[in-house]
Amino acid sequence: EVQLVESGGGLVQPGGSLRLSCAASGFTFSSYEMNWVRQAPGKGLEWVSYTSSSGNTIYYADSVKGRFTISRDNAKNSLYLQMNSLRAEDTAVYYCARETSITFGGGPYYYYMDVWGKGTTVTVSS
Amino acid sequence: SSELTQDPAVSVALGQTVRITCQGDSLRSYYASWYQQKPGQAPVLVIYGKNNRPSGIPDRFSGSSSGNTASLTITGAQAEDEADYYCNSRDSSGNPWVFGGGTKLTVL
Numbered sequence: 413e414v415q416l417v418e419s420g421g422g423l424v425q426p427g428g429s430l431r432l433s434c435a436a437s438g439f440t441f442s443s444y445e446m447n448w449v450r451q452a453p454g455k456g457l458e459w460v461s462y463t464s465s466s467g468n469t470i471y472y473a474d475s476v477k478g479r480f481t482i483s484r485d486n487a488k489n490s491l492y493l494q495m496n497s498l499r500a501e502d503t504a505v506y507y508c509a510r511e512t513s514i515t516f517g518g519g520p521y522y523y524y525m526d527v528w529g530k531g532t533t534v535t536v537s538s
Numbered sequence: 539s540s541e542l543t544q545d546p547a548v549s550v551a552l553g554q555t556v557r558i559t560c561q562g563d564s565l566r567s568y569y570a571s572w573y574q575q576k577p578g579q580a581p582v583l584v585i586y587g588k589n590n591r592p593s594g595i596p597d598r599f600s601g602s603s604s605g606n607t608a609s610l611t612i613t614g615a616q617a618e619d620e621a622d623y624y625c626n627s628r629d630s631s632g633n634p635w636v637f638g639g640g641t642k643l644t645v646l
Contacts (some may be wrong), residue, residue: 417623447635449581457573457581457624459635471634474539507580513589522587523628528580 414453414509421532427500432532439527442486445455445511447525449478450491450504450534460506461493463526476502498536505531518531540564540629542638549644550615558610558641560625568628572601574624584623587608607609612643616630620645 420432434446448460461482462471481494483512491508510527542562550556560570569588573581583592585601585625598613608627612619 449637456622456640457575457626457637459626459633462634472585473633509581516587520569522571522590524568524582524583524586525573525581525626526592527580529578531636 413524414516416424416510416527416529417516418508418529418532420487421506421534423535423537424498425538426499428535428536429494429496430498431527432493432506432508432534434493436489436491436510439510441484441489445513446484446491447509447511448482448491449507449509449525449528451531452501452504455504458504462511463491495534498534500536503534505533506535507531519533539633540631540636541616542570542625542627542636544623544625544641546639547642548643549646551646552617553614555611555613556615556643558612558623560608560610560638561606562627562636563606564627564630564637565603565606565608566634567630569603569628570601570625572599572608572610573624573626574619576620581624590631602630614639615643615645616644619643 414425415437418437483492488489508529511524513523515521572585575581589601600611602609624640629636
C-alpha cells in the first residue's frame with residue numbers, strides 16, 4: 413500500500429524548533445518529488461516547500477524562507493522539514509505530499525499531488 | 539508568485555449538478571488539480587490534468603479548463619460530496635506550486 417506517515421509535531425514556544433519527518437512506503441521514494449503543505453486552523457491549504465527526487469533542487473514559500481529546511485534521505489525513504497524560529501502563524505497541520513508528473517502521448521505534462529499523509533500538528537504558543 | 543481564486547462557498551441540491559471554479563494566470567500554462575477535503579481528514583486528489591480521475595473517484599466528478607479558468611463539476615451531487623474543494627497548479631512565476639483558497643460545498 414502506498415503510504416506517507418508524518419511525525420514530529422507538537423507544542424513549541426515561539427522562537428523554538430521542530431523537525432518533522434515523513435516516512436514513505438509502498439513506492440520507489442527516490443523517484444518522486446515531494447512537498448510539504450500546511451493548513452492553519454480553519455484556513456486553506458498552503459504550499460510550504462518542495463524537493464526534487466534527488467534533493468538537489470529545493471524551493472520554499474516566502475513565508476518560511478530562511479527559517480525552514482527541507483531534506484530527504486532516499487536510503488531511508490524519508491522526507492524531513494526542519495523548522496526554526498517558529499512563530500505563532502506557523503501553527504498548522506503539516507502534510508507531506510507526493511508529486512507526480514505525467515504526459516500522455518508527448519503532450520503537455522500534468523502535475524499533481526497524488527498521495528498525502530494524514531498530517532502532523534504543530535502548535536506554536538507560549 | 540501567482541494566485542488561484544475560488545469562490546468561498548457553493549451549495550447544490552441533492553442530485554443536482556454543481557460547478558466549482560478556479561481562476562489564475564498559472565492556469566494558462568498548467569492544468570489544475572482538484573482535491574477534496576472532509577473535516578479532520580487529509581486532502582484527496584479527485585481530478586488531475588485535462589480531465590483525469592484517480593482510481594476510486596466516482597465518475598460524477600469531472601474537470602475542464604478554458605483560458606485562465608479551471609472547473610470541477612459534480613454531476614448528481616451526493617451527500618458524501620459535502621466537503622472543501624481546493625484547486626492547485628504549477629506556478630509559472632517562481633514557486634513550484636500555488637493553491638486556491640478553497641470552496642466549501644454544501645449539499646442541501
